[in-house]
Amino acid sequence: MTCPICNSTETEKEISGILNYYKCGICDVSFNTRKEKQIYNPKITLMQKLIWNIPYSYYNSERLDFIKQLEKGKVLDIGSGNGKFLYMLKLKGWETQGVEPIKNYAEFASKSLGIKTFNEFFEDFETDEKFDLITLLFTIDHTNDPLCVFEKIHSMLKSGGHLFIASPFAVYHEQHNFIFTEKTFDFLLEKFSFVKIKSEINYKPVRNLFILAQNK
Numbered sequence: 001m002t003c004p005i006c007n008s009t010e011t012e013k014e015i016s017g018i019l020n021y022y023k024c025g026i027c028d029v030s031f032n033t034r035k036e037k038q039i040y041n042p043k044i045t046l047m048q049k050l051i052w053n054i055p056y057s058y059y060n061s062e063r064l065d066f067i068k069q070l071e072k073g074k075v076l077d078i079g080s081g082n083g084k085f086l087y088m089l090k091l092k093g094w095e096t097q098g099v100e101p102i103k104n105y106a107e108f109a110s111k112s113l114g115i116k117t118f119n120e121f122f123e124d125f126e127t128d129e130k131f132d133l134i135t136l137l138f139t140i141d142h143t144n145d146p147l148c149v150f151e152k153i154h155s156m157l158k159s160g161g162h163l164f165i166a167s168p169f170a171v172y173h174e175q176h177n178f179i180f181t182e183k184t185f186d187f188l189l190e191k192f193s194f195v196k197i198k199s200e201i202n203y204k205p206v207r208n209l210f211i212l213a214q215n216k
């Protein structure tokens with residue numbers, strides 16, 4: 001099986017069955033052989049909507065803390081969900097936009113939080129704007145073509161703009177097409193001309209990796 005990230009054939013079957021993952025010996029990614037994007041499509045309850053209206057969120061505040069050194073500007077959140085992270089960035093003075101394929105989430109973000117949200121997949125999203133910051137939080141694992149996503153991010157960032165990635169550790173899940181490690185992200189960042197600025201392990205809401213990189 002050829003690795004869809006680095007094109008190596010040094011891959012080994014890692015898990016068989018419904019999940020059917022392979023592991024790449026070169027870039028360290030785990031991948032399955034499905035071709036579709038995977039999205040959560042939850043029913044959204046009134047209680048969730050009420051909770052989402054509260055600006056504070058215990059894991060979003062750690063994410064904010066990780067990028068507090070950045071100068072405020074235009075931010076795009078890919079897979080922006082209910083819009084809450086963008087809402088918190090907006091309160092800090094950022095100019096915010098989101099792209100979210102799930103209609104219920106996108107509508108909540110637009111109507112209840114006032115966050116400009118495009119209801120589509122990032123792969124289909126088109127804009128002439130360039131961003132100071134693009135955030136990719138628990139999103140890249142669900143895509144079917146991370147190379148396309150990284151290339152598009154690179155093209156939409158200003159020169160010197162930043163990319164903030166948060167990615168869960170080793171979550172083999174029917175909705176995760178890929179499982180990344182820091183080594184895989186290092187490969188992708190180098191391939192698309194990013195410089196890694198810092199990384200750290202975070203535990204909210206699950207064990208996950210934070211990476212901040214800059215567009216060269």
Ligand SMILES: [Zn+2]
Nearest residue numbers: 003006024027
């Ligand atoms: Zn690989």
